[in-house]
Amino acid sequence: MKYPKGIKPRPKGPISRNRTPDGKVKYGSRGMTLEKDLDQTNAYYLETGRAVIHKKPTPVQIVNVDYPSRRKAKIDEAYFKVPSTSDYNGIYRGRYIDFEAKETRNDKRFPFINIHEHQVDHMRRCHEQGGIVFIIIKFSLYDETYLMPIGHFLPFWEAFLEGGRKSIRYTDIKDASLLLKQGINPRISYLDAVDEFYFENGE
DSSP states (O other): OOOGGGOOOOOSSOOOTTBOTTSOBOGGGTTOOHHHHHHHHHHHHHHTTSOEEEEOOOOEEEEEEEEEETTEEEEEEEEEOOOSSOSEEEEETTEEEEEEEEEEOOSSEEEGGGSOHHHHHHHHHHHHTTOEEEEEEEETTTTEEEEEEHHHHHHHHHHHHTTOOSEEEHHHHHHHSEEOOBOSSSSBOHHHHHIIIIIISOO
């Protein structure tokens, strides 16, 4: 189809992370997820000596093991258990750091169904002990990633437990969070946001 002056109109609504604003596919970013981006970021922080932060392994419940020989064992059946704590932890600038990372394709809100109550309780306890605690939330349709300090998240969560909204609105997250810069190294500059909120602002 021909358009005036050869310019295609910009698609309405959120921009897919796999497309540019004019609708072209970004092949280099296909298949990338928030977890992979954070793994690359944490590897870069470790290599450059900026921080030591790792993803906690997902606990697995082994149900059945087969022993085809005396020296070999083969797991026949196993299940992922619900993690009792958050996704990532480590040390940064002499302080304990602990955070959860979530990605949603919802363009208007972050549903609380994406996070477990015991994970929030764990982060609350770490926060009360003086740790650096936050949630990284990615809106994949906008290709926007936010760092929301746990102190800003908890009022929304407590209102939910008392029968309030079952999600946080996208606009509320924008107001209560810091938008994270994205690049090559690091992929997601979340420690810059940590510096701004927890050290420069004296939190």
